[in-house]
Amino acid sequence: MSATEDGYWRDKMKICRLALVFTAAFLVHISAAHAAQKDNDTGPQIQLTETTHDFGEVDEGALLEHTFKVLNRGKQPLHIEKVSPS
Numbered sequence: 614m615s616a617t618e619d620g621y622w623r624d625k626m627k628i629c630r631l632a633l634v635f636t637a638a639f640l641v642h643i644s645a646a647h648a649a650q651k652d653n654d655t656g657p658q659i660q661l662t663e664t665t666h667d668f669g670e671v672d673e674g675a676l677l678e679h680t681f682k683v684l685n686r687g688k689q690p691l692h693i694e695k696v697s698p699s
Contacts (some may be wrong), residue, residue: 658687 662682671677685691 655688657685657689657691659691659693660684660686 660683662684666679666681668677668679683691683693
């Protein structure tokens with residue numbers, strides 16, 4: 614085998630190894646994403662009927678009130694620990 618052919622096969626093996634490493638990394642990534650999705654399917658899942666509310670123009674000092682409907686579409690309890698108005 615000539616030096617040129619030897620270099621060709623060495624380069625080809627490097628490319629194959631690199632492709633194998635990237636494929637393995639991709640499969641690990643996909644597997645982790647799938648596992649995270651599975652956990653999300655069984656855990657709490659918050660759903661809001663609306664995420665914002667505009668009171669429009671109001672007088673200064675007026676007392677404003679609005680109720681947001683919060684639903685738990687998951688299979689585990691949903692704990693709301695902190696809510697802050699903007």
